[in-house]
Amino acid sequence: MIKKSIAMLAMASLVLASCKKENAALRIDDATAKKAELAHAESGKLPVAKFETMDHDFGTINAGEKVNYTYKFKNEGTAPLLISDAKASCGCTVPSYTKEPVQPGATGEVQVIFDSTGKSGDVQKTVTLTLNTEKGTETLNFKAKIETKGIGTNAMTIGGGAAH
Incomplete structure (x- = not known):
């Protein structure tokens, strides 16, 4: 009986001793707490791209003409802004952009060069930017009216000829 009592006491003290161990999650030192606090504060910082304009009208241009326009923006956010990609809606448009973080x-800037070769009439094109903003993308738009020279000026009348 004494052996059983001693064994029970030994087991009870083991159980009680193991319960007194601190939870590892509760043992956070000041340095770790500061790092977590900074990471949390940084997580709220985002860049914000504010463009002067997102639409441009080249007006009337001649077929075959290359025109360009530079879209300007300001980072109104609290973290560096980075453009990682710019995709044009067609091969006739070549975008280039500020590569380093803003x-x-x-x-x-985002510069767009539009080649009107083979185009006519009213055209509308886009350039889609991929950025590290909350939204993730922005779309720049432009349009132009393309005139082709020579069409309709010296056209012959079919089936009738010219009157004298």
Whole structure:
């Protein structure tokens, strides 16, 4: 009986001793807490691209003419803004953009070159940007009216000829 009592006491003290161990999640030192606090604060910082305009009208241009326009933007956010890609809606448009991160308060550019060769009439094109903003993408738009020279000016009349 004494052996059983001693064994029970030993087991009870083991159980009680194991319960007194601290939870590892509760043992956070000051350095770890500061790192977590900074990471949380940084997570709320985002870049914001504010364009002067997102639409441009080249007006009337001649077929075969290459025209360009530079869209300007400012980073109105609290973290560096980075454009990772720019895709045009067709092969007739070539975009180029600021490659380095645009710091908060700084400005950047997206230049678009449009080649009107083989085009006529009213055209509308887009350039889609991929950015590290909350939205993730922005779409720039442009349009032009393309005139083709020579069509309709010296056309012959079919089936009738010219009157004298």
